[in-house]
Amino acid sequence: MTDHLASSYDLAIFDLDGVVFLIDKPIPGAAEAVERLRAEGTSIAYATNNASRRAADVATLLTGMGVSATPAEVLTSAGAAAALVAEHVEPGSPVLVVGAEALRGEVRDAGLTPVDSADDAPVAVVQGYGPEVGWKILSEAALAVRAGATWYATNTDRTLPSPRGPLPGNGSLIAVLRTALDREPDVVVGKPQPALFTTAASAAGAERPLAIGDRLDTDIQGAVGAGMDSLLVLTGVSGPKDLLAAPAERRPAFVAADLSGLFRPADRAAVPAAEVDGWTVTREGDRAVLDGSGDPVDALRLLCGVTWDGVAPADISAASADATEVLKSWGL
Incomplete structure (x- = not known):
């Protein structure tokens, strides 16, 4: 079995808007991610809150974008x-x-x-x-x-x-x-209610489903409510600042910049992270200091460890030029 995050799961449940496409434009890498999962034997489902298209229309839209899909794989609110x-x-x-x-x-x-x-x-x-x-x-x-x-x-x-x-x-x-x-x-009816997730898992006969979404308040909260692991991708609505402030019911198991994160080692996408390459976080009471340089998502995973333990995102400061730039890009 290939050793990456997705290899531990038998079903990938994708949100659509903000994960696979933006309105009518595919997000780069989405088609490749779906096809790689299929080639490795992972079942695919698409669960969307958007009620403006029927399942067959969604499948046609996806196929036209180069993302393989059948109507049976699509669940709509x-x-x-x-x-x-x-x-x-x-x-x-x-x-x-x-x-x-x-x-x-x-x-x-x-x-x-x-x-x-x-x-x-x-x-x-x-x-x-x-x-x-x-x-x-x-x-x-x-x-x-x-x-x-x-x-x-x-x-x-x-x-x-x-x-x-x-x-x-x-x-x-x-x-x-x-x-x-x-x-x-x-x-x-739709997310964050768990029905779309549980229906998708039941239809696929999945024992280890993974939900993939871009919104903490719908995709991730719905997956948590359904008892499923989830991956937040930063290609849609929720951003780093939102994740740092997320309450327990909206916290994903993993975070990645985009769908390529499915093929990283699980411990390099897990959130929160105890340590990561290039970055350090020092906690000083109710404040925290980010130092170093590297992948901004790794810094985010590291910082979630302190913000989810009581440090307000506004009380994070930087000790390096790269840390300053990262926090600024997140609106902190």
Whole structure:
């Protein structure tokens, strides 16, 4: 067996936005990482909170980017939400859909009737991300929830990563209804809820799955809740400063700059690290000093050991020029 991080796991569960691609552009190295895992016998799954595409469409998108995928390997919050609603209402029930056509299709395929007006007496409102979501459908949703419809959210991601920077995500759209209704959704389906992870592991018959994501508040927290090891990659939303301040329920087992970290020795990606090449950290009470030079991710792994033990990220200082540059690049 090849001796690297991924070799200890029989299933790799990839998040998509910020891990494999940014909107419609593949992240360098993603296709190569997936193909290498497949060649080594590791099963692949893709679990995404983005409810704007169906599983078959996601697989087509990935394949077009050079990342191999089949619809059976893709789990979306849209499909999971529609299936969950169908478990709790009568077949054919009207469901008001706030989101993209993909979400309407999932609701329809679950044996329910998609509607877009509160006057249709929907028994549930299902809200997912859609680039065309606007005031009119949000107003209908508010009326339906006030009339007693159960409010399901596919996910609560505040932002979506993009090549131009973070964009408003479904959580930002949910905030509109949250403000109007002065309440939270009744059910949140996607990450950080563990269902997408556990469903992927069950479908693959995996005993040692590894979740790979770019967001601490969804991907990593969801993996922790599912009892799975996780790898945070720094190609999307969460950055070094976020990781240093992460509470226990959002701490990954590993961190890497990108998916190439899957093929590093596990002890060179594990977080926190007791010692690393090139860097040292000296703790002085409630403060810590970073010294040396080397891979910034190694410095991050080392520093997590003190920040997760009580040192505030703002109380880290530098004792070398390289350390100063690293901390500055992290916003510290």
